[in-house]
């Protein structure tokens with residue numbers, strides 16, 4: 066049984082199908098990319114997996130849990146984390162606070178311990194801080210630690226998004242165009258981060274990305290969506306040679 | 320060597336220190352000194368001045384609660400006075416049988432329950448719609464009290480004088496006694512909230528204010544977090560209500576009606592929304608301003624000023640009140656707390672300016 070199973074998912078918005086009978090399977094530890102022209106339904110699919118949208122038809126299972134009607138916090142608690150395409154950070158808070166928020170469910174102490182602070186709550190907070198600092202280190206965010214996120218440049222905020230998802234210590238990481246709008250150098254860094262997460266933590270990754278060069282380089286398998294349908298899937302090389310894919314890309318983006 | 324008395328930069332070495340409440344030992348000492356001064360204050364004040372001091376301390380507690388809901392969690396609350404009223408009426412009903420150190424916290428808990436119920440719509444609705452729900456609660460509260468014979472239809476329910484550890488609180492020491500009680504309660508609850516702010520609970524409040532969707536993705540239930548914010552803020556109001564009931568020696572509906580809720584919002588704004596010290600500055604500033612305007616108005620009355628039949632003197636109080644709020648909204652939306660921040664930063668580097 067695959068770790069993530071999306072079975073025949075259809076998602077309808079006011080009569081229009083954003084997804085029609087999409088099926089997808091991801092094995093533990095795999096890096097799977099989803100590509101497709103703008104409006105193909107890639108983000109909608111991630112929204113279904115992470116609980117922000119609920120499929121009109123079909124089923125989603127993660128490690129045996131039925132996620133079809135789950136809310137985002139339930140999906141998160143099962144071990145699914147997500148970096149949003151349109152940055153969704155807590156803009157009034159610092160980088161550090163944003164990442165600490167990812168430790169919300171892991172910090173187990175109760176209200177009484179929290180209002181006294183010294184003791185249980187403090188110990189847990191210090192541990193959370195140490196873990197968050199590791200992520201900050203890993204994502205090379207040290208210079209921005211105490212900066213309010215709202216004022217940071219776009220590329221850095223994208224990186225904070227990914228860092229916050231990592232701070233959740235997920236089993237499955239969903240990345241929605243983490244490199245969009247970045248400079249070449251920033252892109253190279255992000256690719257390195259993604260590969261390192263995979264090799265160091267063995268996290269399963271689902272990546273949406275428009276840069277086909279990157280996708281073909283790093284993915285184990287690729288799914289191609291067009292008008293809400295999976296038109297091809299398989300190892301990168303096979304998919305790249307698929308005539309329907311070439312057609313969709315020429316037709317979609319020309 | 321590290322000078323712990325004056326740190327002109329950030330020299331913290333581990334995470335424990337980094338999240339401690341006070342930046343420097345100087346700051347710690349100033350706070351202890353300030354608290355000491357607050358406890359010594361009654362030595363220098365007359366009975367009428369103590370009345371004002373009590374009022375400020377109790378209002379500060381209610382405004383702190385409002386700040387939790389509106390300032391930190393970003394949920395506009397136009398019913399804070401009603402939550403306070405729930406605490407006050409609970410205390411009034413229990414006072415004949417129970418000591419004040421039970422009736423007041425119970426009042427807080429009942430208010431917290433009311434807060435949780437009022438917060439339930441936040442599972443579905445947001446922003447202005449939610450604000451209307453709190454307004455509805457204020458109106459319903461007033462209606463229920465006004466129609467309930469048990470609560471004298473809003474007329475005065477007298478509160479008994481209390482005896483504490485064999486110490487009888489009477490006419491002379493009334494305001495002194497309640498000053499100390501309210502001050503201790505305020506300090507304890509303010510520290511508790513300051514602690515919460517450093518934990519997952521405090522961060523969760525700010526998270527649902529900043530970004531609901533992201534909060535959800537962090538694994539917290541945004542709706543329940545908002546209900547928690549309402550319950551917590553209402554608890555503070557309820558405790559303030561119990562204190563106010565004893566302090567004013569009677570529970571009257573006028574003390575817990577809509578204009579008071581608006582006054583609390585004004586105090587929170589003038590103090591600085593989402594600022595803990597602001598919760599104290601706002602009430603202190605507006606209560607003292609109101610008092611001075613009253614004196615000023617009386618002085619004008621004696622001069623017999625009136626224009627086209629309008630009694631200018633009595634118009635002075637609401638006019639200045641409104642003017643001050645507008646001025647703050649326009650020129651210092653971050654409130655008095657922002658001035659406080661500037662002063663603090665100045666002294667943090669003092670005497671080294673650069």
Ligand SMILES: Nc1ncnc2c1ncn2[C@@H]1O[C@H](COP(=O)(O)OP(=O)(O)OP(=O)(O)O)[C@@H](O)[C@H]1O
Pocket residue numbers: 078083101102103104105106107108109110150
């Ligand atoms: N909440 C919504 N309400 C109505 N329509 C929606 C909603 N979300 C997505 N859609 C529609 O579903 C379709 C797929 O959108 P989606 O955002 O999933 O595309 P995408 O593949 O992520 O595109 P892009 O590459 O531009 O990010 C679009 O036609 C979009 O307008």
Ligand SMILES: [Mg+2]
Pocket residue numbers: 107108109150241
């Ligand atoms: Mg998208």
